[in-house]
Amino acid sequence: MELRWLEDFLALARTRHFSRAAEMQHVSQPTFSRRIKLLEEAMDATLINRQTLPLSLTPAGEQFRAMCERMTRDLRDTRDRIAEIEEAAVRRISVGSTQGLFSHFFSQWADRTGLRDRLAINLESTNWIGEDFLDALDNGDVDLVLCYWHEHLPWRQRLDPQRYTWLSLEQERITPFTIVQEDGTPRFTLPGTADQPVPAISYHSRGFLSSAILEQISRSTEQAHLFPLNENTHSASIKALVKQGFGMGWLPYRMGAKSQQFGQLARAGGEQWDVFVQIRLIRLRQPRSEDTITLWNELENQHDE
Known part of the structure; x- marks a missing residue:
């Protein structure tokens, strides 16, 4: 029929x-x-x-x-x-987000600001790396980008204030974590030695966090001895390997502190090894949608309160 x-x-x-x-x-x-x-x-x-x-x-x-x-x-x-x-x-504003921020920051932030129903995550963006996010803004693939930012990004000059504008939402602490041993002590501890370097799960060199971590290591009064095991794009991948005991890795503090699967995580070094980066929301200075400007103005007003 x-x-x-x-x-x-x-x-x-x-x-x-x-x-x-x-x-x-x-x-x-x-x-x-x-x-x-x-x-x-x-x-x-x-x-x-x-x-x-x-x-x-x-x-x-x-x-x-x-x-x-x-x-x-x-x-x-x-x-x-x-x-x-x-x-x-159609009216929802498309957001490109790094995988780590999507998994442990976006939902809480969107709920807190009352914007969840007006934002839509572009899930493809969780596989993008570094400058891919600005390319997506330029190409119209997303209206907003949620990402980390710091002064040591090798391509930081690309964020031209004549083309882009941004809001700094929060500061993120990136902490070295390791699995704990049966006696409760960290399995791996910075700075390591030349004879016994610390196995490390690293971030992709084109990503947002690798250069910030390397800069922090270079400024430390203690020399870090690391043995890089592999390079990963996402914090979740690094966390999984750390929790299975393969090595230590830098993770957003809120992401490492709450996990219990495979074994408890602990610091792999003192606070001098912590890295601080900004969580930024970025848009084109001349966005394609008036809805983007309206939402942006609301966010700016919330930040001013």
Whole structure:
């Protein structure tokens, strides 16, 4: 049974005339009559009394008409609701976010600012690295970028204030973590020695955190002896390897402090090894949507309060 057959039947029930109903449905009368016949065959019942002038509905037809009216009403309401949902989705502002910030910061921040229903994460962005986020802004793939920022990014000059503007939302502490041993002591501890370097799970060199960590290590009064095991793009990947005991790694403090799977995490060194970066929200100075500017102004007002 096809939906248009139900619409045909309602048109015939209203007009009680095959020719006028066919005209309403924008089909020829033979085609219309054939569709009504197919409908009756599908229902295994006679719905139209063709012996009366004007046409009338049989008792089965009256029952069927009530069902058709409910279905078409529900369909119309559903279509309207879907249209509203689609319109709202179009109005939602697209956000590109690093995987780490998406997993442990975005939801709480969006709820706190009351913006969750107006923002949509571009899930592809959780696989982007470094400058990919600014490329996405330039290309119109996202309206906003949620990322880390610090003065040691090798491509920091790209954030031209004539082209971009930003808000610093919070400061993030990046802390070296390691799994603990059975006696409760850290399995790996900075700074290590030349004979026994500390195995380290590193960040991708094109990412946001690698250069900040290297700069902190270079400024330490103690020389760090590290044995890089591998390079990862995401904090979650580093955390998983750290928790399985392969080595130590720098993680956002809130991300490392709350995990219990595989074993408890502990600091792999004192606070002198902590790295501090900004969590920034970035947009084009001339955004493509007025909704972006409206939302941005609301955020600025919240920060000023």
